[in-house]
Amino acid sequence: MTDIWTDALAGLRPRLGTETYELWLRPMVMVAVAPGVLQLRAPSLFMKEWFENHYRDAVVQEIFSRTREQYVIEVGVAEEGAVHQPLPAGADDASPRPTTPPARRSSAPLGLSERYRFGTFIKGASNELAASAAHAVAEEPGKRFNPLFLYGGVGLGKTHLLHAVGHALHLQRPEVRIVYLSAERFMNEFISAVRFNACDQFRKRYREDCDVLLVDDIQFIAGRDRTMDEFFHVFNALYESGKQIMVTADRTPSDMQGMEDRITSRLNWGLVADIKPPDLETRVAILRQKAEDERIPIAQDVTVYLATLVRSNVRELEGALVRVSTFAALKGVAITQEFVREVLGDVAAPRISTQLSVEAIQKAVAGYFSVRMTDLKGPRRHKGIARPRMIAMYLSRELTGSSYPEIGLRFGGKDHSTVINACKRMTEIQTSDPELRGIIESLRHQLVGHPA
Ligand code: ADP
Ligand code: MG
DSSP states (O other): OOOHHHHHHHHHHHHHOHHHIIIIITTOEEEEEETTEEEEEESSHHHHHHHHHHTHHHHHHHHHHHHSOOOEEEEEEOOTTSOOSOOOGGGGGGSOOOSOOOOTTTSOOTTOOTTOOGGGOOOOTTTHHHHHHHHHHHHSTTTSSSSEEEEESTTSSHHHHHHHHHHHHHHHOTTSOEEEEEHHHHHHHHHHHHHTTOHHHHHIIIIISOSEEEEEOGGGGTTOHHHHHHHHHHHHHHHHTTOEEEEEESSOGGGOTTOOHHHHHHHTSSEEEEEOOOOHHHHHHHHHHHHHHTTOOBOHHHHHHHHHHOOSOHHHHHHHHHHHHHHHHHHTOOBOHHHHHHHHHHHHHHHHOTTOOHHHHHHHHHHHHTOOHHHHHSSOOSHHHHHHHHHHHHHHHHHHOOOHHHHHHHTTSOOHHHHHHHHHHHHHHHHHOHHHHHHHHHHHHHHHSSOO
16 A cells, blocks of 8 residues: 555656655655645754755645645654664654644644744844844734835845744744745645646635735746736735735845736835845854854854855855864864865955955056046046946955945945945846946956956
């Protein structure tokens, strides 16, 4: 006799390939199954998260295509000391059951990562508004900021805050029905629902059986007409009955190309809050917390050093710490500044270039465009000078990592918002303007000797 998980595995194996299957799916053990819920156990937290991020949707679809039922997959982690060898699914009954049988209401909302809680989120100037708004939503869902829209670049904590709201709400008010999912998953489920004539079920789930809807990376549905249409109706149904909606994206509602106006305008109804890259203090605090959590022995000055090397986003920052500590453990050496430089040197070098000054960049840009330094730093705004100036500001930010106000100062005392705008515009224009991209590339090459 086979079971739902064994069947799903059999279907997934040819689709995903043997290697992926062996590595990521076979180690997952079925713990329990109830109508609409399949509970699995992963051998480690890492495996759990990897599975959830990469294969859970495929499993849901596979099961859907077999049973025509939308299952939710809950993944637990094997207790420490438990057998880490994958067990054949048939041996489940004999294996210990580290998790309670599925009880939808009492367990944490589905799909939320254990680690992403308010308690582990470090607040700083860069994310203060977003974090406060998220707290407000968790305390009074549907009341103050509805919808709440968080946006910012990758790895800056949007998903973390979204999950944190789910956890906090669930703790305070377990009866509240929280639905969390990525916009991609929303689309996939919707497509399956259409294909298998299960739209009623789909609608009931998102429009009726939901008190708080948390959608990650909404930009994903831009340009996907039917999904946008469906989301629009879900939004209206929830909004009209005073239910909370919280959404994240990598840009503002209005900047999402291909998004229908009626959705954009609704996303603007509540609070739109941004998250920026963290400043040095916040980066240090994040590193310290992470080091404590993972019991990584790293001295304060080394933490600061690491935080000056990796500036772009928190995910990279965490990755750098993990990388350094893994190497240190492997080599059996202490984590010193020299060691950090050794391990991260090639990664971080293009960004740090501590020797490279804003002035050197100004000179290079002035030379390239045959404009005078005084003009570059001066107030004149015509295109022949404004463009080189913006390029120089952009490169200063990228290559020296100096703060916006500092760059402003070095350009004849300009306001930091001027620098921010310049950087933003250069980033935007570059994507559609190969000529500009080429210029920046060649200047960068001239300055640091290698491309980004
Ligand atoms: P995004 O969704 O914006 O791409 P994530 O929320 O996935 O970013 O964050 C990337 C990683 O950085 C996660 O591990 C997250 O926990 C961590 N992180 C981001 N911001 C913070 C913060 N302010 N405090 C602690 N950890 C953070
Ligand atoms: Mg995210």
